[in-house]
Amino acid sequence: MPALDSTLQSIYDLVLRRNPGEDEFHQAVREVLDSLGPVMAKHPQYADARVIERICEPERQIIFRVPWTDDRGRIEIHRGFRVEFNSALGPYKGGLRFHPSVYLGIVKFLGFEQIFKNALTGLPIGGGKGGSDFDPKGRSDGEVMRFCQSFMTELYRHLGEYTDVPAGDIGVGGREIGYLFGQYKRITNRYESGVLTGKGLGWGGSPVRKEATGYGAVFFTDEMLRTRGQSLDGRTVVVSGSGNVAIYAVEKAQQLGATVVAVSDSGGYVVDEKGIDLELLKEVKEQRRERVSAYADALGERARHVAGGSIWDVPCEVALPCATQNELDEAAARALVANGCLAVAEGANMPTTPAAAKLFGEAGVLFGPGKAANAGGVATSALEMQQNASRDSWTHEYTEERLGEIMRGIHERCAAAAEEYGAPGNYVLGANASAFIQVADAMLAFGVI
């Protein structure tokens, strides 16, 4: 990692001291600070107003007990979180993650990323994130419902369409949003559609929200390739994960003429050289909620499942990490570069380790950081909020067109800022610089709050 200048280093030291043990949060902060040298040099007003120090300190952090009763009548206790990180640009906005690995450091890294990602969309949304160490895997619908009801019974008092608007993330999809919205509606006696996004199409949801993160990541990839006169058509693609983001990244990549040859989950990966059968993948993951190995089982000779191992050993021209943080390390990056990979776009949040990202930069691989490449999901959430506020609903075609425009706009913003701050083609620097300036200017306008 390059050295920080002394002002940024002292800010980073302060973050380390004030947030002990929160490794993922440290990593996310460091990545942004690494980009801000040229920005601070050009705009001394940000240092005077201590804007970075303020951005690194969440506006509010809520941690609460979530007791509930499982199907055997046993009382279970989980921990709930909501970090309301920054509301300079709009109400706190960001997903909820239900996964056993969730602790404050994960929620803070995600909330911190969300501030900048949401700024890049150009839409009026601040940054926040929440979740729980509850694992919905293997739980019955009744258990998931009771957990969600208990979670919302505490969280509702902190939410509101002008205050804080959660959505999904790992382990939280349409089913969970339904239970959460139902409980919010019941407790408050308000049909406040704009309080949650990712809702069902029949009750206030937006067309294309389910598809938006994956589609957006592919649109962003296409834009990056275009700068080199290339496209996705005819390319071999590997997508890690097989959840919401991964499935719709596969769908859009296929629609643009690519062949997706591998997907994964935490148990391993499947390789299908003929190209992933999307209907089968959706049936296995979305309907049956089974492991990705069931995909290979259903296809016999055509596909193989590799338990454990690294999906990044599968040769490809485009890699889309869409599972989880730090899933693509330096060894994986080496394998991708050796196999001729041209472009990497992060569908997941912070899936690439700093060493791997550095290697892509040195090798000239196009690299789209998550806060730009996966912003299509939250952008479409903001479009859902617009529809809810105007009590309207748009067509699928119109909404997808808006998503496409937003992703092209984000690409443009990142490319222009990278150029302006002396690092053409560096989307990480471009995304961080452009988003930081937008948030910082709003904070300066509001005074010391």
Ligand code: NDP
């Ligand atoms: P899902 O729960 O739908 O899917 C998650 C996928 O990632 C599953 O295949 C899961 O496998 C895999 N995975 C999760 N944790 C691990 C782990 N520790 N090791 C290996 N694999 C893992 O979540 P999403 O698709 O919604 O989210 C995927 C990523 O995209 C996350 O980083 C999320 O923050 C990010 N994201 C999501 C957005 C959204 O709109 N949903 C928007 C922007 C970013 P398994 O089932 O075995 O756990």
Ligand code: 2IT
């Ligand atoms: O990481 C993310 O951007 C999300 N999980 C989506 C957030 C949202 O509010 O739609």
